[in-house]
Amino acid sequence: MEFNEAGPAASRRALLRGSALAGGGVAAALALAACGSGSSSAAAASGTGNFPATPKFKFVFVNHVTTNPFFQATQYGIQDACALVNCSYQWVGSETSDVSQMVTAMNTAITSGADGIAVALVDQTAFNAPTTAALAKNIPVVSYNADVTTNARLTYVGQDLYAAGQQMGQKIASLFPSGGDIAIFIATPGSLNIQPRADGAAAALKASGKNFTVKQVTTGADVNPEQSAIDAFTQGNKSFKGLFAVDAGSTQGIANVMRKYNLKSQGYHGGGFDLLVPTEQAISDGILDFTIDQSAYLQGFLPVLYLYLYKLSGTLVSPPFTDTGLKFVTKDLVAAYLKTQNRFEGSAAKQLYLH
Amino acid sequence: MLSKQRIPGLAGVSRTLLRMRELSVIAVVVVLLLYFGVSNSAFFSSSNLGNIANFTSAAAIIAAGEVFLLVCGEIDLSTGMTFALIPFVMMSVNDHGVPMFFAVIIALLVAAVIGVFNGLVSQLLKLPSFITTLGTLYLLHGITLKVSNNFPRPAPQDGFLMKILGVGEWTEIIWAVLLVTLMQVILTQTRWGVHTIATGANTLGASEAGISTQWVKIRAFMIASTFAGFAGILDGTHISHSFDPNAGGNDLMFEAVAACVIGGTALIGGSGTVVGALFGALLLAVLQDGFNIQGVSATTFIMIEGIAILIAMVLNTQLGRLRRGVKEG
Secondary structure, eight states: OOOOOSOHHHHHHHHHHHHHHHHHHHHHHHHHHHTGGGOOOGGGTTOOTTOOOOOOOEEEEEESSTTOTHHHHHHHHHHHHHHHHTOEEEEEEOSSOOHHHHHHHHHHHHHTTOSEEEEOOOSSSTTHHHHHHHHHTTOOEEEESSOOTTSOOSOEEEOOHHHHHHHHHHHHHHHOTTOEEEEEEESSTTOTTTHHHHHHHHHHHHHTOSOEEEEEEEOOSSHHHHHHHHHHHHHHOTTEEEEEESSHHHHHHHHHHHHHHTGGGGTOEEEEESOOHHHHHHHHTTSSOEEEEOOHHHHHHHHHHHHHHHHHTTTOSOOOOEEOOOEEEOTTTTHHHHHOOOTTTTSOOOOOOOO | OOOSOSSOOHHHHHHHHHHOTTHHHHHHHHHHHHHHHHHOTTTTSHHHHHHHHHHHHHHHHHHHHHHHHHHTTOOOTTHHHHHHHHHHHHHHHHHTTOOHHHHHHHHHHHHHHHHHHHHHHHHHSOOOHHHHHHHHHHHHHHHHHHHTTTOOEEOOOOHHHHIIIIISTTHHHHHHHHHHHHHHHHHHHSHHHHHHHHHHHOHHHHHHTTOOHHHHHHHHHHHHHHHHHHHHHHHIIIIISEEOTTSSHHHHHHHHHHHHHHTTOOTTSSOOOHHHHHHHHHHHHHHHHHHHHHTOOHHHHHHHHHHHHHHHHHHHHHHHHHHHHHHHO
């Protein structure tokens, strides 16, 4: 802008010229802003949304049951978040809750220079050294789905397995106000992704003060023999009117068995975890009391965003502790789940706007 | 096989019985049935017998195919994975508009192709079948997860075809018994069966005698895979009404092979019995069901199952020795 010493008329002209320029500049800026996220300036050519360009980050998710359908929704969440922030991911770990395999996978991620790691902390101590090593190399680490407070991870995203079991135990106690014989079916006793749930439920039932006899029954990891095992148990132990499970397959088995023998009408109550279709159907038909939704989708979606922001901001944006919630899906809530198969539950890959 | 006596007297009958290879496993099953029946009044109820039948069927059907392979000196470790894959192939084909009947046929053909692949790789490339089928195992598992999008899907329940393919109440065990009987007849009464046994007992001698041992083995691989795929369709339709990409798997494969061995088929090849494998599967099923119905607690259960299998096998071998003693004596 020129400064004219010529006098009031000249300075007024200058002022008017200046304002015109300023106004034009403002108008141009508004116009640019109005173009929205599509028109990034040259300096932010490969950034997404409002964000500037970054290298394409690669995040490694270490999981304990890589092929479990529960985590299919988590993987969809990861994929969708990665698409949003232009990152890539790798899904590794163990199929069978083998901690050594998981630790190896995590160490491989560290040595191959992953940009961020999300790990399900299914062991009290095994992951502590790798986490510290990763953080020392400036690789952010968050935990998801299962947590250990003595681990150095930046934050936890998910619901506590033991606490989830306790909440189920409290729910069971409310269904049996005067106590009773309760069977807790577990696919693979000792497995780190489900045993804590069973332990939590048993502890909550004990703490309820009512007269509960709790029996833990093995069903196996294969869904058809699982159902036969539940069937056999109920036929041979008619005093056990509470049938509850801590894994998706056993919950489905309970739903099918209760349907087969019409057990609800005989005073039985049943419930469990996760959202397989026969389970949802049984709740809708009034056969099963509840199942538990643990927001598997968010357990993948949020860690990606948190890791991205942490990297983008050079550690300024610190990921917060996030309780992804535990939702008891009962008859009044299940209709929305049954409506369409979708990515959020892991039942279909298609992108849908559900409304 | 019976030799001289045509109308055996009572002593002759018991001697004949003791010659049966399958006697030992049948005896152990009877003992277990009595034990659990006495321990729990619900054991012989119709619904529990249905459960035992359900536990038995999948392993028995796969075992019917594995016996052929074991007899000719091979093994298929990938049957548990074929079990999981074929129902999804069937559903995919059906999704594309093919009527269910043809979808089933196509899916079983795919299973047969898997068997041919296993056979060709192991025979032509001279890889031990253990290694070949170990590789196929992982390959098929991965393919199943991809094809199914790693999520179970409901099994069709309507229509006459699905009724005979699992929806009907005792259909799975009926199929198991039918297939076992068929394969036992083939193994013991047909030329193909004789060739299979010869190939396993003495491969070199058999090929020198003009038997095409490679094709005998490839055929055996085809049977094993096809039966495994068929079992997958039946089992999912019948029990949980749902097809799961993680169903069956290695546990089921081991159960089927264990059933073969418990039933009297030698792991090294050369002799085998399909009927014995059925009773082997029944033995494992009775153990599993019996302990479940007793309400044996979770952590103790697995230990007891292991001990029980060992005891059952010891009884089996001791009775087998007794049998051979009678045969020779």
